[in-house]
Amino acid sequence: MPLTIGRRGFLQGTAMAGTALALPYAAWAATPFTMQAAWINDAEFAGYFLGMDKGYYAEEGLDLTYLPGGPDVIPESTLIAGRADLALTTPDTTIRAITEQGAKFKIIGAQYQKNPIGVVSLKKNPINAPADLVGKTIAVPPVNIVTIEALLALNGIDKAQVQIVPYAYDPTPLVKGEIDASLDFTTNVPFTISQLGEEAHSFLLYDHGVTLYNDTVVVTEETLASKRKELLAWLRASRRGWIEALADPALYPPQWETTWFAGTGRSIENEVYFNTAQKPLIEAPGGIFSMTEEDIEKNIQALAAVGITGTREMFDTTLLSEI
């Protein structure tokens, strides 16, 4: 290990020295900064795409590298491994990492004030509330087991009464009636279901006690201390990007058909639907990414229901107050 760090440090040192000699002003002007997203490129990250396209990050002095996610990518791991400065995470996993793994993370903002994850069913066989899940089969991505456990616990339902099966992100079993519901982004999958000739019905977990943020903006304590200026710059540029991306949710997704959304396998109409549906979940009176004391407390309480002990110290709102 000392060898590796030494070599990395050496390489970085030389690289910096090289750029500093050659281009002192440019190097100073654009600081490299890497963010790890939570999933593949879709409308969930529209604000960042816009910020990069319009040069908002560059204007703030950031040279932003954007890393897309995937099923095996744990955004928190990218932070721990030092491959990104900032990551978009689910708050339950992040707080679990802090309490159980001793990871030194701080949540510095929240993209979704209300988690878009919900229980999606078909209108002809609707699941209206958690109580309706009793005796039914719900497909849940294995990584989200904690979330469904929280929903059941907070609504006094015994886990044994609900059949939970793995969800492989394909809505076909739901449409064909093989399962009764799935746990998915309500901003996304209802569109696909309508394309398949069925009407979707859904409720947000948020409205049934699981009062969590999602896509929480997470950094390590070390980054928070050493890159404060860059983090402020990232928050400012990202907020600017989001405001514009949501102003007319249908405007930008079509423009990214051949850039950000090229080859994702998803349709542009789907992204427009997504961006429109997520608008009320992202916008906040205190500005995008804001975290009110009340909401932080709600997050901590919801997590307590599944035995995850969050504290106010895990959230850092000082950056938000400065932008």
Added chain:
Amino acid sequence: MANRRRFRHSPVLRNLLILLMVWEVAGQLKLVAGGALPPLSDIAIRFWQDRADYPGHVAATVWSSTLGFLIGNVLAIGAGVLFVLFPKVQRLARGVNIAVFALPAIAIAPILVLTLEGNAPRIVLAALGVYFVTMSATVVGLSQYDTRAADVIRAYGGGNWKVMRLVRLRGAVPDILGGLRIAAPNAVLGAILAEFGGGGRWGLGTYLLGSLGRGEPARLWGIGLMATLIAGLSYAVFALISARVLGSTRSVTLNTALPPDGADADAPLGLRVSLAVGAAVLPFVLWWAFIRLTGVPEMIARTPWGVVDYLFLADSSAVARAKLGAALLETLPITALGMVAGLGFAFLLAIASRMMPGFIRAFMPVALVTQTMPLVALTPLLVLMLGRGLSVTLWITISVTFFPAFVLLVQGIQRVPQSVLDLPRAYGASAWKELRMVSVPAALPYLFAATRLTVPRALLGVMIAEWLATGTGLGNLLNQSRGYLDYGMIWTVASVSVCLSVAFYYAVLAVERRTLTRLGMQVVE
């Protein structure tokens, strides 16, 4: 001859056409799983509509798999040469070799994504897919050389190295090419699996992931068939090269003297024991070195000691052991069943290929598709047809396991000497009787070799089914642990599944050695 071949081929084409037409009709009438199996025409139309998407993804997949293929093969051929020159090194590396052969890719993919960055997980998984095949082909090729040619070199004063360079390496070319042919599709599949899990924008795996949410089976089949096509082409390229090369390297007459056996059975006991211990320890040393060299922090990357600590010493170790134990209890019985089912299916097919060659030849393309089609694309079809219980697990396990076993068994049955077959025929025995009394017993070594291939893969098959359909056992525990950010458990499941696969392999090997020695037969490598 040419005439006969044409005659034999036409029923195959006919059967294949019938098969495709049945598929089309079944798809059009939504006969299978309420339309979850799309008709071929829909797949073709969808493919045409998506044609702009494919080049970028195909290029990325081909690039990663080519790099992995090159790196894996350079290592494999290098290792093969080393092993043949120094049999003790081969003994020492045995544990590593078996571990690479047996490791379940889905357990390793998350580990690679955790520890490596960018394209590296894809390349490594592709390289891991090719290493064992090429390495063993190299060893076999180098071991079976023409001793007469070597004698010529020696007579002119050449040493071991000269023999290696001028005789053995040249003689091994056909075998190595045969290995590369099988290795090439493995590289493609490894790369796609890592793309599916690992972030990044391009690659068929990534495309598949984005397309899953559309609920559009025609697209998923299109991607799957594209994967099949790339894998098939990579196979064909090396098949073609080896067909070209083969002619010049075969000796014209048959050499009856076997090459000297490299095994050092007469080595002192102390040396043999220390080599065996070294072989068992080496994989763990490499694991440890890998983590130290990548420099990933201990919190997410566990060393072997870290896993031991997690399972036995840490405060939460009792909980971890309980979770792991419960998962193993769910997984192991089904794995045993899956081994039997996979092997049984392969055996039936192999017999059928003897009794009904036309049917089997028509079935082969279907079999090939099952080997290269990403199972995640078929999940809805499978759960709609088979539910989420035992039968889906068994079918997934069969589809993951049967193919290599089938190929070996067919080889075994085909290699029964003609003179032996003539005896039952002369006495007017039926084809079944001949098969039962001669071919099958004679193919016993191949049956064992097939079992060795099947057994570690059965665990992989069951874990895939658990991950995609049933939500139980080790496969599910691995995925859930990501949600819990339980890094210790991720590493534990990965290492336990590798250790189990290796243990299965050795268990079969032990039975095989004993039985074949008793029957006076040779072990097939």
